[in-house]
Amino acid sequence: MAFWGCSDGESRVPLREPDPRYDSALDQRTSLQSRILFATPEMADFVKTGGLGEVAAALPRALRRSFDVRVLIPGYRQVRAAFPDIPVIGRLEGFAQVPACDLGLVETEDGLSIYVLLNADLFEREGTPYGDAGGDFCDNDLRFARLGLAAAEIALGADPAWRADLLHLNDWQAALAPAYLAWRGIRVPSVLTIHNLAYQGLFPQANLARLGVPDHAFHMNGVEFYGQLSFLKAGLFYSSFVTTVSETYAREIQTPEMGCGLDGLLRTRAARGRLAGILNGIDESWDPRTDPHLATRFEMDDWKGKRANAEAVRQHFGLSVSRGPLFAIVSRLVHQKGIDLSIQAAETIVAEGGQMVVIGQGEGRFENALRSLARKHPDSVGVHVGFAEDQARRMFAGSDFLLMPSRFEPCGLAQMYAQRFGSLPIVRRTGGLADTVEDGVTGFTFADGADTGFLGAVRRALDTFGQKKRLNTMRRQAMSRDFGWAGAAEHYAALYARAFGNNAAQRWRAA
Secondary structure, X not given: OEEOOOOOOOOOOEEOOOOOOHHXXXXXXXXXXXXXXXXXXXXXXXXXXXXXHHHHHHHHHHHXXXXXXXXXXXXXXXXXXXXXXXXXXXXXXXXXXEOOEEEEEEEOOOOOEEEEEEOHHHHOOOOOOOEEOOEEOOOHHHHHHHHHHHHHHHHOOOEOOEOOOEEEEEOHHHOOHHHHHHHOOOOOOEEEEEOOOOOOOEEEHHHHXXXXXXXXXXXXXXXXXXXXXXXXXXXXXXXXXXXXXXHHHHHHOOOOOOOOOOHHHHHHHHHOOOEEEOOOOOOOOOOOOOOOOOOOOOOOOXXXXXXXXXXXXXXXXXXXXXXXXXXXXXXXXOHHHOHHHHHHHHHHHHHOXXXXXXXXXEOHHHHHHHHHHHHXXXXXXXXXXXXXXXXXXXXXXXXXXXXXXXXXXXXXXHHXXXXXXXXXXXXXXXXXXXXXXXXXXXXXXXXXXXXOOHHHHHHXXXXXXXXXXXXXXXXXXXXXXXXXOHHHHHHHHHHHHHHHHOOOOOHHHOO
16 A cells, blocks of 8 residues: 655555556557646636636647647536536545545547546636635635646546556646655656746645645755745656746746746756746637638738728727727736836827727726726727637737737747737747747837837837838738747657656556
């Protein structure tokens, strides 16, 4: 009998042993493919709060060409609504104070298998996956320890018919999985992807016992972070490899300025060849030639079609008819995204004959400031607080420029969406923005400073709008960029191969 726990006196809870028959009896359906479990707290098929949801919907599908990939996600109300009758294939017992749950298995219309954690008390709540109007849920440590623990259990045979050979874990919510395995003395290859280092899953030291975290792990070489328990640090320390979502961001997070207190550990992982930046992609639906949400579909050089979308956007927001430039903001309205800078630039845009449309939600101070701006310039500024994907797509298609002066941006997707639709992004040279926007070629970039700051980039965009030949050349360059998932999938496949090579068992080769 095996137990979680590492020292005398700790809570010792039995967990099912790996089936010794498994290594010699892989089922024929997937015997020639390694099995990847993609554990995520959100997925755009059901619920998303940002880029992670989009990645979780697209990357596993791109990886299916080479791997047997399954997704693991909590059974939120949105998931239960999509699949009212979820078949239960197993029971995951409780551990310490982490509740038990049933393990369901469903399949999407395109054949992607998804494990669903079924515990109504934990996951079927109003609000986002992480909280409601009152803030974060107070038991998020238990909720997402359950996610990480379930990923570990699937690697140990919780589903008798399928066992993960490698865990691909996303953000702090899934990051305890390699730690739970390490504390049991079991090696399973794992990759942890950081989508935003600023969110770390920090909880009081007093929560260690209820999560089954051994006391010895509360150390700088473990889960301790300035006196608190950090889910993300656990994943960074115990996983086989760490990735993040752009090459530039991988370098930035190794600096004290952008390392969020984890730069030392990240530098150590990088020095050992265990940290990589792999740029996110966007799915094939972002194509102006085929997108059903657009007022008019169009292709490169069909600028009349693009103008038709601009007219539809202006009409939707109640703006006046104009031949001037149309600037768009499609974003969470938060400090990180530089919304205050865009608000400041609005007066210059309007004074130069431009218009601005905004869709998003976030901090109340920015929502109110944007509403005030729209009241001040009702013919030139339109604001919708909230989000509607069909309208966002029309804004990408109709706008001439996208405002995205993020203070930091691990990857960013909006700038890639915009380029595919011929809207030129105006971005800070940081993270994935630096990796995807070429200054003066597919958009406009700036660094901090009076001469090269955001307002200067906006003025260069306004000047370019008056030079139609140059504007259209930049649009063509932007629309020609390939931001598909194939390249990212190849990089992950190479990383998985390295992870398997460092695992002595290499069960996936058993067939």
